[in-house]
Amino acid sequence: MAVNQEECWTENSIKLLEKEVLESDDKFTWSAYHASLQSSSAMIPALNQLLPLFYEKAATAAMIKHGMDVIRKTIEYLNPGQTPIVTFNAPLFTLAKQIQ
Known part of the structure; x- marks a missing residue:
């Protein structure tokens, strides 16, 4: 099925390339098509929210390591094998990189 969709996009793109002038509703790029x-x-829509991890101040090495x-x-536990991703602001990132 995916190969068929790619072939359809390729055929559509070839037809569009043969046109003299593209119209505003022509979908030329892969993503637009x-x-x-x-x-x-x-x-x-996804429901997500960014919440603080701790009530306490997180700007200590012990709290960052614990987090x-x-x-x-x-x-x-939730998704075995998945790589955890943690984001920090710049000062905490520096501290987290030292801990890591």
Whole structure:
């Protein structure tokens, strides 16, 4: 099925390349072509939220290490094999890189 969609996009692109002038609704790029095939009603917005990990001040090596351990164990429990991803602001990132 995926190969068939790629062939359809290739054929569509070849037809568009043969045109003298492109119209505003012509879907030439791969992403635009495939996005036009998806129905917008099927898209359910993701519910997510960025919350602080601790009530306490997190700018200490002990708290960052604890947080990294908790996140690693949680991710391993929920989705074994997935690499945990943690984001920090710049000062905490510097501290976390030293701990890591």
